[in-house]
Amino acid sequence: MHKFLSLTRVTLKNSMGMLSDGNSKKLTTILLYGFLGICMLPLMFALYFFVDTMLTNFHFLDQDATILALTFYICCFVTFFFAIFLVPSIFFFSNDGETLLALPLKPEVILGSKFITVLIYEYSFVFMVLLPSVAAIIKHGDLGIVSILAILLVFLLLPIYPLVLSSIISLLVMCFVPFFKNRDRFNLISSGCTIVLALGFAIYVNSASFTQSNPQELMELLLSGNNSLIAVLGYLFPNAIFAAKAIVENDILQLIFFLLISFVSLLLCLLLAKAIYFKGLIGFSETNSNRKKLSHQELGKAAHQKNRIITYTKKELKLLFRTPAYMMNCVATTFIVPILMLLIPLVQGVTIDASLLPQEIMAMMNDYWYYFLIGGIVIGLFIGNMGLVSSTSISREGTNLIFMKYIPMPLKDQLFAKVLSGVFLAVITDILTIVLFGFLFPIFPLPMLILTLAASLVSTVLANYIGIYLDLSHPKLVWEQEATAVKNSISGIIAMFGGWGCAALVGIAAYMLPNEIIKYASIALLIAMLILSCILHHKMDSFAFKQFKKY
Template sequence: MKKMLKLARVLLKTNLKFNKKTAGIGVIIALSMMPLAAIEWRMVREVYDIMAPVGQQGLILWLTVSMVSLLTFFLGIFYIMGAFFYSNDIELLLPLPFKSWQILGAKFATVLVYEYVTQLVFFLPVLIAYGIKDRANITYVIMGFVAYLIFPVVPLVFASLIDILVIRSFRFVKNKDRMKILSGVMAMIIAIGFNLLIQNFTQSMANPEDMMRIIEQGNNSVLSKAQDIFVVNRFMTLALTNHADFIYSVGNMLIAIAGAGIFLGIFLYLGDKLYLKGVVGLTEAASSRKTKASKANLYKRKSHLIAFCIKELKLLFRTPVYFLNCVLMNFLWPVFILIPIFTKGGEIEQFRSAVAQLSNPNALRYAVAGVASAAMFISGTNMISSTAISREGKNLYVSKYLPVNYKVIINAKVMSGTMMGLAGIIIGLAVVWILFSLPVNMVLMALMISLPSAVFINYLGILLDLKFPKLNWDNEQKAVKQNINGVLIMFMSIAFGFLNFLPILLLNLGYKEIFIGLFAFYGLLDILIYRIAAHQGSRWFDEL
């Protein structure tokens, strides 16, 4: 046990590095999560006033514990698979004098710490708001603290055992790259689904009739089944909702603690028997047995620009971290916009009426500026160009050895980022065109205004990354997720997006003037920033 705790401390130190940059990113993330926490806070207070008169206020904690347990379980399946099997430190830990259960226990502790951070948003606001409304005593405070600590244990144990059995039983999951991409996509789908569940639940809470229907469903609901599967949840909820009865509350919490400990012991025992057999033989990528038809097809002359652009795109699609954070994001925006529309029937008609209003020249000018801003935002948030140099890492010298002008390399990286950004815009426009009969001339106008906007923000991103690259990293996640350049270019894209509406607000121009003005403005900016990238950017590249 002492070895396991020491290893857990080392893993936490290496994974959770605190400095000024990480502190700044943490503050930004915390501020972005504040609106969600505020919604939860307000919802709990409003629902409590509805449920308290009928003595059912405990249902708030019951539903919260069930929903967050399911979220922890489903997301934990993919997160644990990465931490237990696909992390880069596995090859370093296996030869060391540790038993399998010690490695598993240490890694489980790191996952648990991340879950505690997640609970700050999804569980803690509800716990505090309920306590204030229920005029909680010191017993509730102590029980709430204990519940916060043991709450994610059992869902993560279930997720861990499933991952170990899957890795042990199925050969296809031993391909790290394939499973990282699949896990990331599934995790995003689950997160979107959970968001929709929260929205629907929030609407139900506002309607007393829906509230009574939830109460009457009782043990037949999915959330009730979650209380039965994750056994300790029921005792933990009883301890919190009955805090006025000290003996009853403490007794239930002790049962919950004992249950969490038993499940953790079972996990370590079974993991010690199965983990090593599953982790041996994992590969980064599957070997290909395809043979080339001929050397003529294998070696084809291409222009330097096209060759480097293809190389960039292959790297983006083949590397799981880059695919999930840079490529996939371009195609998620239409999904984020359309899912709420189709899950709420009334909003479909509202959206159709809004599209029909585009025949009005006054509305069309805002649409032109909005499309230019959307193109810039999508191209900026995909972080392809703003991390293009950083993604080279310690292999940057390879690009510098090749007999190719640095300007060509820079342009190829910008081209790949622009292509991906425009792909997201085209898909979004195609969906709106098909579903809501958007006029063809408006689609063509949107595509024309999107191109110079996307080109500009991509050149701006690569100039930023040339000046301040993050080349010293030991895994791909740090090149993208811990790169401040991606955050900065996102804020720049938002700033320029607001700037696109200024001609409308200040000069009251028509849609034709707005279109021509924005197209000319970003066209001139593209020429200027291209010259800067060709000269000053090449100089910065040479100095790296």
């Protein structure tokens, strides 16, 4: 037990260092995470009102546990989804693997300490979902002693079962499929499979076969009461169902089942680790390199002098496309939105025939051009930092940041090239989104779509400049894996959620303000964005020079 506690403490200390940029003061880091927590409050309030409304509507049908089980189910599913990536990186791909193998430690002790680390990571999301859900259920009923005890235990133990599932999958894959022992290969294939599964799930849920299947059965389950609708959720995560019933029904037996599932699954995971963990931990590699010998002609062509900004931008883009972690987290995510826009309506059979609309409506759209302007601004703000390209461009340099100081190229040009790489990918997404939108809903005039695209370009450029300023202020230069530089970057998270928040504010303002004000406000906002982008570009060199002195 002493070895387990000591190793857990050391593992937690090292892993929490992944959340720091290695440069900022503790107070600054705490304030940034506090700001991020404040940004999550609207989402928590929205979830609370959703659960509260659902409980109000379903209470007279005696389906309270179904609503609570649904939130627990979502929590378990998202925990499992993120653990698929987090578990291998901490269990197998961390740099302490060889050191731990040389120490007199049992495999179950090592895996147990790493499991605690992953569990603490997951608590941040679990609490964000559980707090509003449990607050809503407390409001709607008198809870007994068993229910109160169940709430406390659910907060602590709900993520264990989905983490055990992902841990067992990782143990079996790493032990019996040596092909995945290359980190880049594993990240690329697992990320690709996850995106395909997520898209497939979204398409299936939105398909007619799902939404129209067995409506009579669902109605009978709904009206029969006694939380019978809970059977629709299935039993992939039975702990969520038992936890919900224990809280709503004040049932000690359901609580015991929940505890048994959590602890027995964890015990099985540790026994499996004892048998195969070391076998899976041995023989890992970082990357594979193909050493190609260049001919004299190829070398002369490659060394030919070109425009330095274009060359540096190509270097950034090649790095994004050739590094699997960056490819999946920065490039692939930017194309998910247009793909979903195209596939989901096609699966649902949603089409609009423009010939059926009166010509007066078609002509009227030209009079409301400012709404297309606002739409373009919202699209650019939403997509601008969604791929985390510019907002992690400094963090991705890591310990090689000194390279930027010594190459014979002005710092301003290097930073501008990094911004261009982010703008390039974001603009492609803007174009695809607007073109697909025009394809699915061919009722909008072509000039209005072009206006939307132009406005999105302006807001996209501004979003990327703000992203690189944030990363210059708080770069995450200390990391073990490329994915950490993107996923755990505070600047990237703030840039992405900040952009989404600004897009929401612009959209809400356009909805609430009268047309006459929107007409002039949209032009003023676009001009202000252009001016701010020019100012940020002009001041970027001096700001970066000041920040680079701190690194």
